[in-house]
Amino acid sequence: MVNLEDIRREYEHPPLMEEEMDENPVVQFQEWMDLAIKYYKSDSNAMILSTVSGSGQPSSRTVLLKNVTKAGFVFYTNYNSRKGNEILLNPHVALLFYWPGLDRQIRIEGKAEKVGSEISDKYFNSRPEGSKKSAIVSPQSEEIEDFLAFKEKWEFLVDKENLERPENWGGYEVFPDYFEFWQGRKNRFHDRIAYKKIDKHEFKFQKVRLAP
Numbered sequence: 328m329v330n331l332e333d334i335r336r337e338y339e340h341p342p343l344m345e346e347e348m349d350e351n352p353v354v355q356f357q358e359w360m361d362l363a364i365k366y367y368k369s370d371s372n373a374m375i376l377s378t379v380s381g382s383g384q385p386s387s388r389t390v391l392l393k394n395v396t397k398a399g400f401v402f403y404t405n406y407n408s409r410k411g412n413e414i415l416l417n418p419h420v421a422l423l424f425y426w427p428g429l430d431r432q433i434r435i436e437g438k439a440e441k442v443g444s445e446i447s448d449k450y451f452n453s454r455p456e457g458s459k460k461s462a463i464v465s466p467q468s469e470e471i472e473d474f475l476a477f478k479e480k481w482e483f484l485v486d487k488e489n490l491e492r493p494e495n496w497g498g499y500e501v502f503p504d505y506f507e508f509w510q511g512r513k514n515r516f517h518d519r520i521a522y523k524k525i526d527k528h529e530f531k532f533q534k535v536r537l538a539p
């Protein structure tokens with residue numbers, strides 16, 4: 328394997344100034360996401376979701392961000408999966424976006440809540456047939472003993488007109504209380520602007536600069 332210590336590059340970008348960052352971190356997020364979508368075309372909405380088990384063991388996986396509301400970030404998954412079970416025990420989660428090339432990272436921390444069933448139904452019904460079938464047959468995160476039988480289940484799910492969302496599949500909305508916007512800069516003198524929630528009831532944040 329190549330020596331990883333030899334891999335090095337500079338991050339050459341203009342500065343991130345507090346006064347140019349929107350007061351509302353969701354608006355700032357949308358601005359960065361729009362640029363990432365222009366830059367990458369696909370999968371710029373992929374994010375790392377971290378959850379914590381009852382014993383305090385963190386775990387991370389990639390999921391796709393599917394909606395940004397006024398105050399939250401929505402993704403869809405199996406409620407009985409490892410992440411779903413962990414969120415049930417502890418709703419505090421972290422989201423992470425990293426866009427190489429733009430050399431930007433956004434960290435978000437907050438609480439996850441299930442979205443209403445009508446929202447999950449609407450999104451489920453918009454998915455391609457094959458994805459619907461996978462959501463229906465897959466006991467996500469469980470060990471599979473007979474893979475052939477499992478695959479057959481998918482293939483024999485032929486009532487294509489009637490693929491309803493299973494109750495154990497749907498959306499979560501993450502309501503953030505912390506954001507951090509990171510811009511890679513020259514000489515590893517990076518810019519980091521964090522937003523801390525300052526009001527329990529209102530969506531109000533205070534911007535602070537963090538050391539690189």
Ligand SMILES: Cc1cc2nc3c(=O)[nH]c(=O)nc-3n(C[C@H](O)[C@H](O)[C@H](O)COP(=O)(O)O)c2cc1C
Binds near residue numbers: 373386391408409467
């Ligand atoms: C690019 C990418 C996008 C993914 N999007 C989703 C998603 O939106 N929802 C989902 O449940 N799993 C998604 N996955 C799969 C998850 O990373 C993970 O394997 C799965 O959710 C099971 O995680 P768990 O066992 O920790 O619950 C995605 C994986 C990748 C690499």
